[in-house]
Amino acid sequence: MPSSSSLIQGISISVSDNDEATGKVRVRVRRKRHREPVSARRRRILFRWVRRGVPLLLAFLAVSLLLYESYRLGPFRSPSPRTPVAADLSRLDRSTRAGADGARKSCLKLLNPRELQNLELPETPETSRLIKEVVCRSSQPHREDDISLHRENSRLNSFTGYQTLTEREESFKVKESVTVHCGFYNENGGFRVSDVDKEYMRSCEVLVATCAFGGGDDLHQPIGMTENSIRKVCYVAFWDEVTRAAQEEEGNKIGKDLMIGLWRIILVSNLPFSDQRLNGKIPKLISHRLFPMARYSIWVDSKSQFRRDPLGVLEALLWRSNSSLALSEHGARSSLYDEAKAIVKKHKATPEEVNCQLDQYRQDGIPDEKRFNGKKALAEASVIVRDHAPLTNLFMCLWFNEVVRFTSRDQLSFPYVLRRLNPPGVHLFPVCARKELVNSFGHRRKVKDLVKEAR
Template sequence: MFNNSISISVSDEDSDDLAGKMRVRVRRKRKKSVFRGKNELAQRLLRKLLRWWPVLLFLPAAGLLMFEASRIGRKPSPVLVSKLASQKEPKPVVEKKSEANLNRLDPTTRVIGGVRQRCLKLLPPEELEHLDIPMDKQPVNPIKKVVYISANDTPYVEGNIILFQQHTEATRFNLFTGNQTLEQREKSYKVDETAIVHCGFYSENGGFKISDEDKNYLQTCKVAVSTCAFGGGDDLYQPIGMSEASLRKVCYVAFWDEITLAAQEAEGHRIGENQFIGKWRIVIVKNLPFRDQRLNGKIPKMLSHRLFPHARYSIWVDSKSQFRRDPLGVLETLLWRSNSVLAISEHGARSSVYDEAKAVVKKNKATPEEVEVQLSQYRHDGLPEDKRFNGKKALSEASVIVREHTPLTNLFMCLWFNEVVRFTSRDQLSFPYVLWRLGVLKNINMFPVCTRKDLVNSMGHIRKAKPLTS
């Protein structure tokens, strides 16, 4: 039998040398494998980084979003709120439209025939300073004189029933207006050399009382710019853009009631000892004739020839606007240059009375019943649905009225006022009717919307006017 085992003779010295060599080899092998492992791990990590780096970049942002989402519905700590508030930039102040419009003098323009032109072409300032007011001009018209119906303080009586007293809303006629019957209304439209018409200020006890001092001042005015604010509805805006000549020759008068006076004093706007606030002479009116403040506002708007008995010209500006042009220049541009006796701002949205009536009802500015009464009367009288009279747009916006005080324009304004009292206070509805019915007022300047915008800065109504309570 063969023995497969092999014996090797090894001495102690040799065995130590061999063991040492083997240990060295083992160490070398171990060192090499560790180094190689680290190399491979680094390479694997590098490959992973190259592959997933977009994800790693996204993780912090995602964590922040999750953190913010978790805060929704929780109140931040006072410390954090304080810190954020200190770092927060202040918000820019956003100016209201009305405040942005105040005191603007820039001209309003429009494109005509491909050329941009100014809507209101005023004379140069040096010419305005030397502009004469034509006081002796005698306009040619069929009406030479207007007589206003007046009576004593006894109210109208039918049977034993007193029909017309102050603040009577059933008819709206009262001791200020007098009782215009339908028969008298018909006669008032007949053109004669002497016109007889109701025109407010019917009796001494009719209301709209102003002091004797104010009456005396109003009688000195030859040219007047006027406005009014009844019921505390609007602030007073100082006129701008006038020449020194206009400041000397023109009266600026604002009519207030006691409600407006109290409201303005609460805002710190007090009347000076000379009865002025800025350029406006303030006239306080007591005992207003109507509960409806819109009706009270029609008195200075339409009856300026009664309030300024010696004035030859007047300009009316609604209280929601700031007059911003030279009044003498406005008279020259809108009246004298075109040989007109009345200039009024035309309506920007509509041309037909009947379309305007629908809009009035839709906007709740009058009841359907009272509008229908007015339209029924106008249809009965034959008012056409034409959108233009004498080639001019008939429907007016009427926030600016420029006029010469002639017998014809005075009669026109009286007739217009009576229609407003009889029907609705929406004067846009009655203006075309009176213009059509009177028939003889031809030289009227219905100026466009852009001209009105050049005349005034539109501020809008500030507060709702308070009605009278007694």
């Protein structure tokens, strides 16, 4: 008999010959459909949104980037500070910060133009009671065995003299007459300038100085000065032949009067160090050795353009506060030990060089503190405003010696000299004031170290 099936109350019953014979009925129950777990459903929905959302997100980012570039390059946007174009080179707008009352205030308070035009140098101040004379060791050569002892593992040479650690320690003792190494140790040491340039440098009473060795930077003309300062201030740029050749390719040729714009160009030959950064420390830190008659100087790194009246800057940062040395506070850090970590991280010096310097500073008792005399001790030294009094000259000689002995990162050695010598009249002005003093463009080209034989 063929199989038959019937539906009784939603149950399918199949009957076969064998089932009837045995009296058994096979019941087939319809299985319920299993529902998908909630977590799997959520994952599927999330995947669908991601698959659809990623292209939309990428499209949004592309449009945003396009709009940003259009805004940055448009006529309503000021040029990048790293691009020295004409609009930047004449920028005199003041940097401001919010005061306690919320009003925007200038960080650098200069005298008004009429007062600047009539500003005169103050009377020659009385010599410091602490130090009356700084004697350089230029005429006191070392014994030959001392020279050979220090040639092996030091950057000291016939320009710097071979300062021993005992002499280094003695140089920090403040007394009326101090004898100290301060460059130009030997006439064969290097950093030679012409007799005409020497005569010019002897005529300068106030100067703004910069340098570019190895062709790394362009020459930025100073702006913002009064006619009074143009008459009384020497603007001096130290170059080597590499820089002159690079600048001539840019169309900046030295005139018959040895000038380019307001800058008097001093050509230097026979640079004493293979490290060009170290060569740049000579006019930066020991300008009193180059300008024997100068009373005041302002140093500006070659990557920056000076844009304020020099006499006004001296009045605001030195004379008004009875200071002798003024630098900008460091904008990012306060401790020299934190600065050392940053120097190594940014590959600005080797870990071995930095550790050697820090080991000596720890041995000399310099603590890992972020404040000194209630103020931040770490300085950003791209602008240095100073007088040329004996105590300040000693400070700069000691600072130069630390840069030569250890690393060329002068921010690392400044707080050490500040703590050891502890001179009065050091003014660390806020970063916003530095931004009012200069337009910063950054370094344009990479400078290659000189290949020199050991002296």
